[in-house]
Amino acid sequence: MGGGVVRTNQSNGTYSNAVAPDSRLPSPLHDRAMTLLPRASIRGLTTFAPSGAAEMADMLDGSEGILVAINAEKIAHADPLIADLTARHLGYPDGIGAVLALRRRGIAATRMAGADLWLTILRRYAAERSFLLVGGAEDVIQAVTERLLRQYPGIRLRSRNGYLSEADVQALATEIGEWRPDFVFVAMGSPRQEILMDRLFSEHPAVYMGLGGSFDIYAGRKPRAPRWLQRIGMEWAYRLLREPVRLRRLPTYLRFAAMLATGRY
Numbered sequence: 294m295g296g297g298v299v300r301t302n303q304s305n306g307t308y309s310n311a312v313a314p315d316s317r318l319p320s321p322l323h324d325r326a327m328t329l330l331p332r333a334s335i336r337g338l339t340t341f342a343p344s345g346a347a348e349m350a351d352m353l354d355g356s357e358g359i360l361v362a363i364n365a366e367k368i369a370h371a372d373p374l375i376a377d378l379t380a381r382h383l384g385y386p387d388g389i390g391a392v393l394a395l396r397r398r399g400i401a402a403t404r405m406a407g408a409d410l411w412l413t414i415l416r417r418y419a420a421e422r423s424f425l426l427v428g429g430a431e432d433v434i435q436a437v438t439e440r441l442l443r444q445y446p447g448i449r450l451r452s453r454n455g456y457l458s459e460a461d462v463q464a465l466a467t468e469i470g471e472w473r474p475d476f477v478f479v480a481m482g483s484p485r486q487e488i489l490m491d492r493l494f495s496e497h498p499a500v501y502m503g504l505g506g507s508f509d510i511y512a513g514r515k516p517r518a519p520r521w522l523q524r525i526g527m528e529w530a531y532r533l534l535r536e537p538v539r540l541r542r543l544p545t546y547l548r549f550a551a552m553l554a555t556g557r558y
Contacts, residue, residue: 319381322358322500326383333398335368335391336558337376340384342395342402346413349385349405353414353476357498359490362407362505364388365529365549366542367483368558378487385410389526390549394558404526408507408517411478414500418476419445425469427489428455428480429508436512449474455481462489466496473497480504 319327326332329352330341340363343349349360359382367375368390378384386392386402387410395402415424426437431454438452451472457465469477477499479486486503494501509515517523518531529546533539552558 317381320356320358320383320494320498322352322356322360322383323381325352325356331400333395333400335363335394335398336371336552337373338363338368338371338384339376339379340386340391340395342386342400343405345403346405346410349410350414350417353418353500357494357500358382359487359494360385360410360500360502361487362387362483362503363391365390366545367391368394369545369549369552372484374484375487378491388529390529390546390553392526393553397553397556406523406528407502407504408510411502411504411507412511414476414502415441415445419448422475423449423472424451425472425474425477426450426452426480426508427457427465427477428486428504429512430454430456433508433512433514436514437508440511455479457489462492466493469493469497469499473499475499477501478504478507480506480508482506 326341330343332339332341334340343352359378361375361378361382361384363379363384364387366388375384386395386404387407389404392402392404426434428434429437434452434454438450441448441450451468451474453465474497477490477493479490479501480503481489482505483503486505490501490503506515510517516535518528522528522531533543
């Protein structure tokens, strides 16, 4: 496979041998969430509310599906593609906007930032499951891979950068079908990562999670907001100030604020 694939710690482990499901039907993870978690439809995006990252990580044991991060931008845009994914998989409150929307519906929601959640999942399963990382520039994915190998000696891990031609995507699908990783983390931004995860899930059932810019944070290329800003739900404002290019998203945030204030969502 082209594009700088990194092959590390590929000892033969016990991987899932499940037959790929009909990818248009609800995933096992969605079905499990339906029985265990409160949920609400927010502008057509089915959003579940686990009690926290630990409960979410436990739910992933043996339940394949796609984790879809729901935030103010996704709610404001109400993209049919994202709505379709959440109807078949598991949307969760990644941003404070999703948390507030769920609380307005009477659901006790907790924010689970993807930049933290994927690391909780790794800690929970590093010793027993296999992982594929896709995304970031080549130097970023190399740095992420090297740090994970230091932190989790013996982890079954492969990785590659996020610059994918159509041929690369097909090669990636083939490799996933052959290697059958248990977890696939995709950091490419939305909706590119959701489109790719949906395609790959049809080739091989596993737990997929979109991570946006989380690899850049883990590799030390971008800073996180201070903890106190994260706690009060203002991490989005910190990112706006640190990355002025994000100011183009301000109208979307304002539109979402209006929706929340009027209850029209």
